[in-house]
Amino acid sequence: MARTTTSLRLNDELREQLAAAAASEGTTVTALVERFVREGLATAAHPGVVFKAGSSGRRAALAGGPDVWQIASALRHTSGSESRRVKALAEEFGLHPRQVVVALNYAAAHREEIEDRVMANDRALAEAERTAADRERLLA
Numbered sequence: 001m002a003r004t005t006t007s008l009r010l011n012d013e014l015r016e017q018l019a020a021a022a023a024s025e026g027t028t029v030t031a032l033v034e035r036f037v038r039e040g041l042a043t044a045a046h047p048g049v050v051f052k053a054g055s056s057g058r059r060a061a062l063a064g065g066p067d068v069w070q071i072a073s074a075l076r077h078t079s080g081s082e083s084r085r086v087k088a089l090a091e092e093f094g095l096h097p098r099q100v101v102v103a104l105n106y107a108a109a110h111r112e113e114i115e116d117r118v119m120a121n122d123r124a125l126a127e128a129e130r131t132a133a134d135r136e137r138l139l140a
Helices: 011-026 028-045 068-075 082-093 097-109 109-139
Strands: 047-050 059-062
Touching: 011 028, 011 082, 047 097, 059 068, 059 097, 059 109, 068 082, 068 097, 068 109, 082 097, 097 109
Parallel strands: none
Antiparallel strands: 047 059
């Protein structure tokens, strides 16, 4: 992705906070500002979506709810009309249907990001199932 230099004027206190946060995360101020802007634009476009840190990196999630990729993954196992599928997902995750729509809208706008997460989870599940089967054979 092409990069362009952009100059920002920040007050000293904010600049110090950014530097401290970047240092604690082991990243640069530029990378941290870029992440904040990217995530800020996404949350502005999709109210109700937040970003959570985890062992697999930062990911989009519903505020107080599941990760967006989890809802998108579960969507694959539903059928029927859009409203029926949204209702089924809302019931499965204990959400209001509007929250499911927020997650699906984010997933549609960030399809590659969400599909990558779903595929990574599918690979991890397949590996866990292989390990469990191997263990069962070993114990048989």
